[in-house]
Amino acid sequence: MTLWQKLTAKPDLQQTLRADHRLARTLTTRDLIALGIGAVIGTGIFILPGTVAATTSGPGIMLAFVLAAIVCSLAAMCYAEFASTLPVAGSAYAYGNVVFGQIFGWIIGWALILEYMLAVAAVSTSFAAYFASLLAGFHLHLPQALSGAFDPTQGTYVNLVAVLVVLLIGLMLSRGMQTSMAVNRAMVAVKLLIIGVFIVVGLFYVQPANWHPFLPFGAKGVLAGASLVFFAYLGFDAVSASAPEVKNPQKTLPRGIIGTLIIATVLYVAVAIVLTGMVHYTRLDVADPVAFALTAIHHRGLAGFISLGALAGMFTMMVTMIYSSSRLVYAIGRDGLLPTWFGAVRHQLPENALWTVTIIIAIMGGLVPLTALVNLVNIGTLIAFAFVSIGIIPLRRHPELQNDGFKVPGYPVVPVLSFLFCLLLMSQLGATTWLMSLVWFGVGMVIYFGYGFRHGK
Template sequence: MSFWSKIFRKQDVQTAVLADHQLALTMTTRDLIALGIGAVIGTGIFILPGTVAATTAGPGIAISFILAAVVCSLAAMCYAEFSSALPVAGSAYAYGNIVFGQIIGWIIGWALILEYMLAVASVSTGFAGYFSSLLSGFGVHLPRAISGSFDPGHGTYINLVAVLVVLLVGAMLSRGMRTSMVVSRTMVLIKIAIIILFVGVGVFFIKPINWHPYMPFGFKGILGGASTVFFAYLGFDAVSASAPEVKKPQRTLPRGIIGTLIIATILYVAVAVVLTGMVKYTRLDVANPVSFALQVVHQPQLAGIIAIGAMAGMFTMMLTMVYSSSRLVYAIGRDGLLPKWFGHVRHQLPNNSLWVVTIIVAVMGGLIPLNQLVNLVNIGTLIAFAFVSIGIIPLRRHEDINNSGFRVPGYPVVPILSFIFCLVFMSQLSKETWLMSGVWFAVGLIIYFTYGYRHGHSTAKQPKQS
């Protein structure tokens, strides 16, 4: 087999579908929506509507959220078709491996590893900040030495709370998805209840004058706001990672993905409308606009409740992302592109990959300052979105795939539009983000050509000879 034939060999569909038979089928549509909401609705819902309204879109931020949801729904529908046609572990990595070939699958997988792990590590530090603030309200203050990343010059050595919360998430997931989903559903309900509480209380303090002018920055500001809040919806793709553990995946996975996006859009728009109605948008460029708005209307007692909602949001996001990244690493190990030890399953759970991911993320969250790396989450996600979007075309043409479930409407226009929008959003990222991502992918290619190229399973489908 030639070099090019080997790196672009496509995984056999039957082999991929049957590879995960050891995993337990426990998850329902309700579980998937809980996972999706857990990933998508985090602290951003308490921050983005205010700051983006103040700096970019004005009260028209609600339209920005709707536009971003429309764009995101294009990629969501592509994910829904892939998950219906190929209910396999690994999400976009596995899809790329089957329709584009091994090297493309590896690049997508490497991008997703970056997205998931950095996202969890950064959120764990945010959770630690909220938790410390909550403790200080009761007069309890954590020692400085265990309250920040490793920086001896400023007296901090480890962010202990960030480490412990990630280890707690890993321990929960190691007990199986049934237990984890009970916690996840409970946390999601708490989070949604607190959002509804804010909307329900805030609506009585709306002053329509605060919505004028509605588009102070013009339609350009609305579009700029849409490109910014687009990233608020990232995370629904994690739902597709659960494919081999889902009951009736052809029906359940599309419902989970699209249901997540619909619910998230309703919640984001509701918060944006109420928040900009309560307080003039020019005053909302603060770190905690929702709490600030409650202070302005003399409802400070609700600010503490909002903090609990933020912590619940961060916890469910970490749960979803650690779960998704562990299934991704499991799938890559299963296929031989990483050591097969990562692909081992015991008691119907891939706990080897789970604990490696958990420990790496805990170390990152506890010791490494992540401020400059968070933008890499966006590029990892958009690369996966772009490949999944354009991948619908070879998926439809694949001779071994007969999808009787969800299919993207408006084919091929919708997948192509989704692909173009992903490229446009990627073009908006900074040079520093592209430079750091270049280093990450260079490391990934070194790993692929020194290990994965030689150890990738020979069960992959061979290209037809002309």
């Protein structure tokens, strides 16, 4: 066997499909949509519609969200077909492994590890900041030493709240999926209630004159806005990580992925319509545009209510991403590209992978300043999207794979279009982001050739 043949070796398909039989199948369509909404609708819904309207799109921000959703739906349909055909743990990593071979699966998996862990660590620090401001409202304050990442010059040593919230979610997930999903559904319901209250209250204060001019930056502003808000939709891909724990995955997974995107689009557009109707877009370039708009119409009490929605949004996002990253690390360990200890299952849960992921994220969120690294989340996501999109073509041609569930309409045009849009968005990322990602993938290649290449099953 040549080096290239070994690098692109594909796993035994029947063995892959049977590999996750020890995980409990308990999740329903409702659970998946709650997971998806938990990941996609975070604090961004309270910030992006205002700031992007003020700086880039004007009231046309509502069209920017629709355009971004259309582009995102191309990748979502590709994920849905893969999830229907290959209901296995590991999401895009497993898909790449089966249709492209081991080295490509590893690259996708390494990109997703970066996406999930960095995203949660960054959100945990935002959660801590919101929580601190909530405590300040009751005249309570954490000691300076426990309020930020390790920086002795600023008097901060650990972000205690960021560490504790990540460990709490890890503990919750270790209690089993039924308990975790019940808590997650409740938090998603709180978040949706708060968004709904804002939309209903705000509708009474909408002044159509605020929507003029509708396209102050022209069509170019809508396109630029779409490229910015595209990243607000990221997270629906995490739904596919739940495949081996889903009842009737061929139907449930596509419904969960596409249902998430539809609901998220409706909510983002509704918030954009109401927000730009309440306050003229030129006044919305502030850190908290939704709270600002409520204060402007003399509903300061509701502005505090929005902070609770933001906390619920960040909590559910972390639940989904910690869950997804633990299943990803479990799948990579199960296949031998990481030590098989990570692929161990106890009490129908991949506990080793779950606690490893939880502890690493807690350390990152508590000790590491993450500001410069957050853009790496986008590149990790887009790499996975690109591989999954173009992977539909070899998936359809695979002699052993039969799919009686969801199939991407407009094949092969839709997968190719999705792939090209991913490349276009990747080209918009800055040079620093690319440089840091090269370092990350360099480390990944060292681990792969040092361990995974020799131990991969």
